[in-house]
Amino acid sequence: MLPRSIRGRLTALVTLLALLLLVPTGIAEAVIGRQAVANGIWLEVRRQAGMTAASVRAGRQAAVLQPRVDGVHLVQVVDAGHRVVNASPKAAGLPPLSSVRPPAGNPERDVESCLPHLGCLRVAALRVAPGADSPVVYAGRPAASVRPFEAFGQFFGLQEGVLTILAAWATWKVTGRTLRPVEEIRADLAAIGGDDISSRVPEPSGQDEIARLARTVNGTLSRIEEAKHGTERVLMRQRQFVADASHELRTPLAGLRAELEEAQMHPRETDLPELLSNALFDVDRLEAIIADLLLLARVDSIGESERTRVDLSELVAGAAMRRLGRLPVRVTTEPGVHVTVVRSQVARVVANLLDNAQRHARRSVEVHVKRDRATAVLLVMDDGPGIPAAHRDRIFERFTRLDTARSRDHGGTGLGLAIARDVAMAHDGTLTACESPSGGACFILRLPLDDPAN
Structure with a gap:
């Protein structure tokens, strides 16, 4: 189940990517490194076997063989009867390092052999001459020499684990610090009420997305505030207009009503032409006010x-x-x-x-x-x-x-x-x-x- 927060999702994603990148890379490096060390050992024992075989062919071998390749201390010359005829000091008294005799068509063989007290060896077997009675030179080195690299591989794996943990921790911290202004903006927006929208959210410095978001939010709040004040001003003007219009309409209506009531109370003392003239004057005034009000209402609606x-x-x-x-x-x-x-x-x-x-x-x-x-x-x-x-x-x-x-x-x-x-x-x-x-x-x-x- 994915985390609900963006911070958790980014951390999980970075951790997964680190695992997908570092673990296969570590395994591949360990395998390649182990293979490289093993190949280096084979090359060393082959080289020693070749130099010893050359001495045997030239008839220059000493009574006791002296290895000339560092790390290769086990060297033997074994005749066709599988008897050790010469050996290095550390191989003296030992049985043949291997029972494998390379054929004439393939005079060199790489052999892994395990002997008591020596453990497993990496042995290069080299036939000195093509003849059936040709001796065979064995040069060997303990396979345990690869183990230090295995320990290094384990350390490297531990290092990759630590790097993965550090990547997750760094992503969590950086994402939290990056998203902190967003949380502050959210909290400030939540605190802004409908009655007072004069507050503004904090604007981080810079030109990144969060800074632009804060400026956009503040700009929107400013426009909403201006629109609110503008609406309030329009409503105030409308209320004032309605009040003024009511007053202006009430004046001629009151005058007209007063003249008609007076004429009703004193019909014999009323001058009818004058009454009609005054009434028509007030009606004309009412008609003019209403016409002007209608025109004012239509001014902004003309297309x-x-x-x-x-x-x-x-x-x-x-x-x-x-x-x-x-x-x-x-x-x-x-x-x-x-x-x-x-x-x-x-x-x-x-x-x-x-x-x-x-x-x-x-x-x-x-x-x-x-x-x-x-x-x-x-x-x-x-x-x-x-x-x-x-x-x-x-x-x-x-x-x-x-x-x-x-x-x-x-x-x-x-x-x-x-x-x-x-x-x-x-x-x-x-x-x-x-x-x-x-x-x-x-x-x-x-x-x-x-x-x-x-």
């Missing part, structure tokens, strides 16, 4: 398919012509200032700005349409009392009226400038307020040009 190419200069000139009966409106436009917009919405913006300017102007209103690089610019200026600098952002809030525009006769629904700015922003534009050269108010609408290259 790209509803946008068309519009000549802003012609649109502004037409809107100004329809308002010539109030105050003089001087219009200056550049030809062919095209924008891609929802025509009805931008027309409403232009109408709101012109109505606002004519409502507060003393003698005249000036309107300019021009290009400014890749932007279409509409300026609407009046010579009225102007807007204090401290209120130039607040006037774009919904249901906001300054003191100079709070009267029942002059005040609008309180949504005109809010609608104008929302429409501008929905078309990737801006609407700002400033002071006109005459000291009155100046509104600047900027929209992206449809053909900035022209």
Whole structure:
């Protein structure tokens, strides 16, 4: 059964791989090393047998053979009757080291022989001459000389076991140290509650995967926090909007109800035409507020398919012509200032700005349409009392009226400038307020040009 943790799985995997690599390698090295030592012994005894046979053939053998190869101390010359005719000091008095006599066709043989008091030997048997009466030289060495290497092989096996244990321990420690930041990230994430997501997980130094994971987690937490705050701001704005809308709708409704109740209580003292005129005024006001609320709700939901190419200069000139009966409106436009917009919405913006300017102007209103690089610019200026600098952002809030525009006769629904700015922003534009050269108010609408290259 595999361990449940990544740390345990990696340790088990590394241990298994170490065993699969080290154990066969150790066995192979032990076998090859043993074989190499054995081959070295055979080569030594063969060499000694060859040198002794050469001396016998040359007739130079001494009364007592003196081995010339280190480690090979057992040398005998045995005649055809299987009698030892000469031997080295350590082989003197011993029976023949082997009973094997190599044939003439294969004069050299490697033989393993076991003798009392000597144990097992590795013996090279070499026929001196091809004749039937040729003596045979035996050179031998104890097979026990391989045992030291066997001990070394056992030590090497123990070393491989220790290496396997060390590999497992090192993997366990390194993996634990590597995964510790992941555990810290997990613990910190588990501690973060839904009410407070301002906490962040620790970010390790460097550019490895865990550091990038920590930065990604913190980035995600930041975006969630921003989205939460943004949602809270939207909800607050919606609550405020609903409260303001309820208040604005309640005012004309309360006035209408009061007039109707008074007329019901005193029918003979009621001037019916005046009552109807006041009631219609309040109904018109309610209708205007509801229409503006519906337009505000639809500003951000207009799709790209509803946008068309519009000549802003012609649109502004037409809107100004329809308002010539109030105050003089001087219009200056550049030809062919095209924008891609929802025509009805931008027309409403232009109408709101012109109505606002004519409502507060003393003698005249000036309107300019021009290009400014890749932007279409509409300026609407009046010579009225102007807007204090401290209120130039607040006037774009919904249901906001300054003191100079709070009267029942002059005040609008309180949504005109809010609608104008929302429409501008929905078309990737801006609407700002400033002071006109005459000291009155100046509104600047900027929209992206449809053909900035022209």
